[in-house]
Amino acid sequence: MINIEYKYDPTINEKIDLLKKRISENHSKITNKNGLGSEFLGWLDLPKYYKDSSEFNEIIKAGDQIKKDSQVLVVIGIGGSYLGAKAGYEMFKNPFKTNGVEVIFAGHQLSSKYLNNLTEYLMTKDFSINVISKSGTTTEPAISFRILKNLLEEKYKDKAYQRIYATTDEKKGALHNLSIENKYKTFVVPDNIGGRFSVLTAVGLLPLYVGGININDVLDGALEALNDFSTDDVYKNPAYYYAVIRYLLYKSGKKVEILANYEPEMAYFSEWWKQLFGESEGKDLQGLFVSSVNFTTDLHSMGQYIQEGERILFETVIKVKDHSSDLLIPKVENDIDELNYLAGKKLSYINNTALEATLIAHEDGQVPNIKINLDEISHKSFGYLVYFFELSCAMSAYLLNVNPFNQPGVEAYKKKMFNLLGKKGY
């Protein structure tokens, strides 16, 4: 499904060889679940069994109910409770037309304009809510849920509870308790899977299924990835190969990794990727600063800097080989715009040529690149890519000697905010 190319440094294998022992050790920490934060490795084997779980069936059942009775599903969540589903939904939706149920995200910021506009929009729609929060007390989703739950109850009275799906802790917490009390249908945020690794659980799968994605295929893709990346031989394991190259680039002094895609529908996938790596590695005053660009769009904004700014960057580029949707450049009689030399060519060919040209130009500008060749954009390859990056991230963080699965720094602003807002105990 994917392979990795890295041509910038002809001596790379020698450098990788020096790390082989550490890679093997880290591989063993991951698979034997005895490294830092190993209590959060629940995502590792999940593709092996999740499709056969009763919860998977419940997701399908709930999703079918939502497809039957709702025009809109409002997904309330933030961070890992939002980015994975958003990434997948955006990758496959038609940007100009909703087919089936429209999935709208909320509770991922504190914008009054957004929430007012959304409330007004929902007045005229049949809708359900999937509220996703381990605790139920995270400020942003809790506020949105209070307000949208009110709206739902005004609209559907004593049947409102049937339109609320809560994805939360299995046994405790505010949202869990509220769900029991009000008979909401519930799904589980597992204890052993952190937010940014949770897209292949109910957290991501229910919104994706409602949004028209074949979640069987998604999990099949993840399982294929699991099998493809089971060896500790870095040269046969693209997930580890990617991890070790970016580690070596970091150690050689690069400070910023830019994830570049050439397919605009992947913009939110890059946001998901940024959380995955930024939150897993950005600790102990180290880690690559992760950023993303959508090319060719951003060649006309960030391209100048990448070509000629400070040499602190490298790029990771996702190249998609086959495109299900394509079109041909038409020929016109008078060639004023000078495009006839491209007449009859596929647009995807031109896009991929722009990609290759950019790699050469940026390499000339001393920007190394890692190319991830992906066969196609499909529900299956989405699952595959998710698992690929999750496993890479675990290896990469272990190479840095940090815990890939915690996020101690995220609490800092929350504590300060509760203090300023006057919450009890802060």
Next chain:
Amino acid sequence: MINIEYKYDPTINEKIDLLKKRISENHSKITNKNGLGSEFLGWLDLPKYYKDSSEFNEIIKAGDQIKKDSQVLVVIGIGGSYLGAKAGYEMFKNPFKTNGVEVIFAGHQLSSKYLNNLTEYLMTKDFSINVISKSGTTTEPAISFRILKNLLEEKYKDKAYQRIYATTDEKKGALHNLSIENKYKTFVVPDNIGGRFSVLTAVGLLPLYVGGININDVLDGALEALNDFSTDDVYKNPAYYYAVIRYLLYKSGKKVEILANYEPEMAYFSEWWKQLFGESEGKDLQGLFVSSVNFTTDLHSMGQYIQEGERILFETVIKVKDHSSDLLIPKVENDIDELNYLAGKKLSYINNTALEATLIAHEDGQVPNIKINLDEISHKSFGYLVYFFELSCAMSAYLLNVNPFNQPGVEAYKKKMFNLLGKKGY
């Protein structure tokens, strides 16, 4: 309309004082138009006269015609021919409902999926095209224009030309020539204003006007900014104050500037800002790498890195004081989600408290911040902010001794692409 706060470094004034002479010199280069790239300073005085120009009237006339005969305006452009209008349009639109004409952007990438979906969508709509390109031969917009022009001609036959508005070079170039030949209504991309500084010309104003923005107010805001920022006294000129602080942070070793907004509708404004600073300063192997975050959303993705990753960052935060749209947190009987301590509070108050808390938390983590206090989000303040950043950018680039107005590095990938595609002469 705005003021700047910078509290991180108590000795900052001493450092600024050492640069006073250079700031004055640069101010004189800007206002006397005799510095590097000064042939591109046309944007500097534009707010003084543009509203009285015949072109401004023509924009209103054309815009009114489009409002009369079109449901959709497709704006075809890339880079500076796209980002300014997109930034403004996104800032004021309702994300869930189009009021008036829907503005859709195209020609800003090479996605076949996007173009196919767009074509299908336009079949059922009355639409016009505003194609924006100085030359008319830039690959991305030229391809989209070929394809969408075909569609327009199939739909409106010999009246199609009346629905094409070309914003291009006044006297020469492929799009200019095509416009003459086909009697398209034309607007001017001035010779003395580069793409990323062009939003207050027809390039940005026609799409903005059609999208429902009061462009009189936008230009009034820019004129107010022009007057507010006319002094070379850095302590009385927020545009220069911002420029010099970010310059000093860069010289102290910071590599990345993050622009943080707390209003999701400003996400594309940050993209515009990234082009402005990245393309103006990222040359001669120097310049800050510019990045953006949308808070509080991204506190749950990039927040960890900002708090505890490598200390190469500083933040520039836009704080909006007054919100026209607001709502109150409702009280609920059983306080399971623990939000009742916020009941009756405005959502904007909570958002701004999150902002202040985050500044404190990040400062504790050794991330300096520059706070830009903005009175409100309005058409006027959009124009004001645009001019503020444009002038800051000129000063900032002059402090780095680079030409703020060229982009030599953008040609590198284009040349290579034409070569790979087999274009004559490459």
